[in-house]
Amino acid sequence: MAGTGYPKQDKKTGKWIFVIETGKDSNGKRTRIKRSFNTKKEAKIAMAEALLEVKNNRNKPNNVQISVGEYLSYWLENYAKTNTKPKTYAEYEKIVRAHLKPSLGHIELQELKSTQLQNYYKEKLNVLSAQSVTHHHRVLSKALNDAIDWEFIEKNVARGAKPPKPSKREMNTYSVEQLNFLLKTAKERTPVFYPIMYAAAHTGMRKSELIGLTWKNVDFHTQRLYIRQTITEANGQYFFNSIPKNEKPRGIKLTAELAKLLGSLKEEHEKQKKILGDGFNPHNLVFCNSKGNIMAPSEISRALKRAIKAANLPDIRFHDLRHSHATILLQANVHPKIVSARLGHSKISVTMDTYSHLTDSIEGIAVDTLDTLLE
Template identity: 50%
Template sequence: MISRVTKDKKTGTFYYTIEVGTKENRKRKVKKNFKTKREAKAALDLAIAELQKELANDKYKKDLFLGDYLDYWLKAYAKSNTAPNTYKGYERIILVHLKPGLGHIKLHELSPVQLQNYYLNKLDTLSAQSIKHLHRLLSKALNDAVDWEFVSKNVVPRAKPPKPKKFRPTFYSKEELDRLLEAAKSSTVYYPIIYSAGHTGARLGELRALQWTDINFDNRRMAITKTAYEDENFNVQIRDLTKGGKDRTIVIGKKLMNFLKSHYNRYQELKKSLGDGFNANDLVFFNSNGHYLNPQELHRAYKSAVKRAGLKDSRFHDTRHSHASILLEKNVHPKIVSERLGHSKIGITMDLYSHAIPSLQEQAVELFDEEDDNEQ
């Protein structure tokens, strides 16, 4: 860097000059019309300090590794802009997959070919769908890197992750779901939540957070307003917002209402014998100690019930899919099913349960056939 203060012989004023770079690639900055040399020198000192700060920042950006940037992105964006479970998922993807495989590459040197080879190697241990999740997270993080001027462009979209097979959730028919619920009866602790999941299609976190004040026995309504999740220390936290982004109230059938009334009466007897400290959170579904149900233990109990019922393998979340599929096959309007599930858009419902929609189309064309029959 070369700098100087010079007097303009024509005007009698002073100006400063700063030159940066090599002889072949030199940049020059000139600032004129200072009345005194002292003013020009003071302005020059400020300009040099600012320029040095910019140069240091540029060097920092050039030396920044992708792994360090992803750590920064988690703190600067993900921590305050995503749901807790989403953040945990992002953090795990970065720690377990992206940093070990790509973290050593400097952010500004990351190339599509490096990503392509990374995806290819990952196919040995991950599904195409999981690699697509890595790709999406990385693309989002680097879009933010462009916005924050860490890099000039995002190279991630130029890499092509493997195409995943379309997700096919497990659907049970009404008869199969009834068999599952019957088999789940042997688990006193987990039967109530499994039964309720089959009859409502609610998510696990929503059911775990459900309190008795959320159930209106007179009007047969269930208010779903919050979800339960585990933080990084495996402590249960409650978030007052469902995954779909809004609260919802669903109508519950007479069978489920009678079941919940019986469940509530048993709960009152337990509370009377064990004291008011039992189930202090007034949960609808609780373990033998009156605390939140453990998801891992619930999944084990669910899998055992599936096996006893002689059904094809499924996850607890598939009770939600079965509930929706059964409703659609019974010609319940997709909009109603979408609202019941808490989907943000009806398109999500239509895409997930397209297998159950043909019955609606058949019903539609039958109307035209009936008209033709009447004309004859």
């Protein structure tokens, strides 16, 4: 660094002057700091402060002026698009476009503060769930961590912000009688979506697994189906997600009534194909809409709500059909290992933790059994 010696006195003016060379600007021109003072002491103090400021600035990762919005676009293009699954990228892109940019995009990245994020979370809680806002926090925190790696900023201010704590979703389940009545009502009120509701109740499969189920993965001979892919939707796009090649597909034994229903549904699809050609149900899906297209998750949920309202039953989510399936089996004293396998849980402990509220009723069945066996 040039010009780091003691200040010199200008013989003409009597002023004490120091000059510090600070490097080059974006055009390659040399830059410097030049100041003058009445006394040598003032000049020495000011020069020491200036040298320290220059040193600190040079140690900063990057002085590039970029807004939060500009950086998030850069992050989506250079990280998310190439390092995440298409569905994940679509979700990130929507969060950035619809939420983060409108609220925080105008702020300079290096000027972003934890308190601004805290205010963002507070505002978003007026229109979004705590779980969604927490997801925004995770996305932003990841993006800011990458900004450190890329030398845009020195620290991640998201670490100092406190996202809302998501409340655990309450599990609502139907009894055997309620579930049977719901399915009977759905068959009358929403026949197109009745088969997928019936399958959910009889298998405990997730919505994405049911939407992605194909006929080649239904074995009528052994009365089993196999889950080899899911179909998910994000930002108006559908994504086909295959299970990893080294992972064994989950097999689920069909109930006799579900096997009958699927057999009838397959015959119906074959008739439709003869009439409409290969354009009907091109993905060979077990559950498709009346036009042979992928069933939209939102359409399935709305159909369930219509059936629930018609049956005058307590409101539940589609995912609660899965919970109802597991609860009915556990209350019937089916071994948790079997229930866990049907649900596709990685460990039996996951099943037991999820349905820990059933411990008392299951233990009651066990005690009743002991009463009949022991004197």
